[in-house]
Amino acid sequence: MARWQEGAAGRLQEAALRLYAERGYEQTTVADIASEAGVTARTFFRHYADKREVLFAGSERLRDGMLEALDAVPPAAGPMAAVAAALDASAVLLGRDHAHSRTRGAVISANAELMERELIKMATLAAAMADELRKRGVPAGDASLAAEAGAVVLRVAFEQWLNGPPEASLRDLMRATMARLPQVAAP
Amino acid sequence: MARWQEGAAGRLQEAALRLYAERGYEQTTVADIASEAGVTARTFFRHYADKREVLFAGSERLRDGMLEALDAVPPAAGPMAAVAAALDASAVLLGRDHAHSRTRGAVISANAELMERELIKMATLAAAMADELRKRGVPAGDASLAAEAGAVVLRVAFEQWLNGPPEASLRDLMRATMARLPQVAAP
DNA sequence: GTATTCGATGTCATCAAGTGACATCACTGG
DNA sequence: CCAGTGATGTCACTTGATGACATCGAATAC
Numbered sequence: 513m514a515r516w517q518e519g520a521a522g523r524l525q526e527a528a529l530r531l532y533a534e535r536g537y538e539q540t541t542v543a544d545i546a547s548e549a550g551v552t553a554r555t556f557f558r559h560y561a562d563k564r565e566v567l568f569a570g571s572e573r574l575r576d577g578m579l580e581a582l583d584a585v586p587p588a589a590g591p592m593a594a595v596a597a598a599l600d601a602s603a604v605l606l607g608r609d610h611a612h613s614r615t616r617g618a619v620i621s622a623n624a625e626l627m628e629r630e631l632i633k634m635a636t637l638a639a640a641m642a643d644e645l646r647k648r649g650v651p652a653g654d655a656s657l658a659a660e661a662g663a664v665v666l667r668v669a670f671e672q673w674l675n676g677p678p679e680a681s682l683r684d685l686m687r688a689t690m691a692r693l694p695q696v697a698a699p
Numbered sequence: 700m701a702r703w704q705e706g707a708a709g710r711l712q713e714a715a716l717r718l719y720a721e722r723g724y725e726q727t728t729v730a731d732i733a734s735e736a737g738v739t740a741r742t743f744f745r746h747y748a749d750k751r752e753v754l755f756a757g758s759e760r761l762r763d764g765m766l767e768a769l770d771a772v773p774p775a776a777g778p779m780a781a782v783a784a785a786l787d788a789s790a791v792l793l794g795r796d797h798a799h800s801r802t803r804g805a806v807i808s809a810n811a812e813l814m815e816r817e818l819i820k821m822a823t824l825a826a827a828m829a830d831e832l833r834k835r836g837v838p839a840g841d842a843s844l845a846a847e848a849g850a851v852v853l854r855v856a857f858e859q860w861l862n863g864p865p866e867a868s869l870r871d872l873m874r875a876t877m878a879r880l881p882q883v884a885a886p
Numbered sequence: 887g888t889a890t891t892c893g894a895t896g897t898c899a900t901c902a903a904g905t906g907a908c909a910t911c912a913c914t915g916g
Numbered sequence: 917c918c919a920g921t922g923a924t925g926t927c928a929c930t931t932g933a934t935g936a937c938a939t940c941g942a943a944t945a946c
């Protein structure tokens with residue numbers, strides 16, 4: 513028998529999402545979350561850098577999955593084709609649990625601090641994709657544009673998916689949005 | 700003679716930028732800034748909602764200027780043409796003081812919290828443009844895409860301008876980036 | 887089988903951000 | 917002259933976040 517219960521990180525994650533959803537992010541203290549998970553506040557900060565981060569665990573997995581998919585595309589293909597492959601990978605990772613994503617999305621969009629964190633995660637993702645594109649020989653400016661455009665497609669499609677029926681395919685939404693972009697962007 | 704010196708908001712802004720640049724954002728306390736500006740910390744928070752916001756005063760002026768320019772474009776023009784006009788307006792407002800922008804940009808990109816704030820300001824801007832486009836009859840999805848794409852162009856061009864020579868024209872950079880987008884976004 | 891080390895946690899102290907309540911005092915309009 | 921206004925100061929307090937040190941079960945070494 514362990515001195516402490518296992519899976520503190522997971523319990524903290526669940527408790528945080530539940531409390532944020534129930535009473536709101538600002539009305540929830542770290543002490544509340546920790547006590548709910550059966551640990552102390554100090555332990556919360558050993559698992560998550562701050563009160564926001566507990567909602568964004570797993571973002572490295574998303575990034576790695578997307579970069580892997582991007583790398584798998586032959587360099588002969590254009591930058592946007594590579595980005596499209598990364599978006600396909602993201603759809604698999606993000607499009608699993610519609611209900612959970614909805615709760616999480618509602619919590620995040622209800623609070624500016626959480627929105628900020630979400631945005632910087634997306635920006636980091638885009639920067640990583642741009643880096644990868646540059647390594648493939650894409651000119652710096654084009655790499656930034658393609659990666660950021662991909663992030664825009666991801667955000668717009670994900671939001672549509674959240675607001676739509678649970679059975680809709682996030683991947684199809686992303687592809688449709690991706691196809692629409694050059695038409696809208698044309699003058 | 701007034702009981703207190705005028706222009707506390709401006710003095711706080713200058714002191715904050717200087718101290719953030721000298722010792723770094725995290726190494727600067729609100730008390731430091733306030734004392735430098737000859738007021739108390741409590742007064743700092745009466746002028747700026749938090750320690751980050753002092754670097755983002757004037758973002759409403761930028762938003763208003765861009766929305767005004769967007770509105771001036773005849774609705775017959777496509778959404779991207781309207782966004783382009785808004786970007787032109789932003790170039791006038793943002794492209795004035797290269798040295799100051801560079802210092803500010805260096806401070807912001809050196810700190811994740813400040814980056815977050817910058818990103819949410821851009822996202823708010825994009826959301827406002829998208830709203831305006833929808834009012835002009837642009838379909839919701841296209842409006843989001845066009846506005847977010849415009850924000851991408853602004854960010855990429857602004858960064859190039861910051862890293863380039865002071866005499867370069869931000870407006871020209873934005874137009875060139877804008878023209879490049881549909882080519883990159885095409886599969 | 888006992889000793890040692892390791893790792894996740896608890897405890898305590900402390901700092902900085904942010905906020906509410908109330909006092910102050912120069913200026914302003916009557 | 918006097919009441920009211922507005923920017924500020926003062927004080928008390930909550931909460932987020934971090935460093936230092938202690939604890940104790942478990943794995944590992946011997």
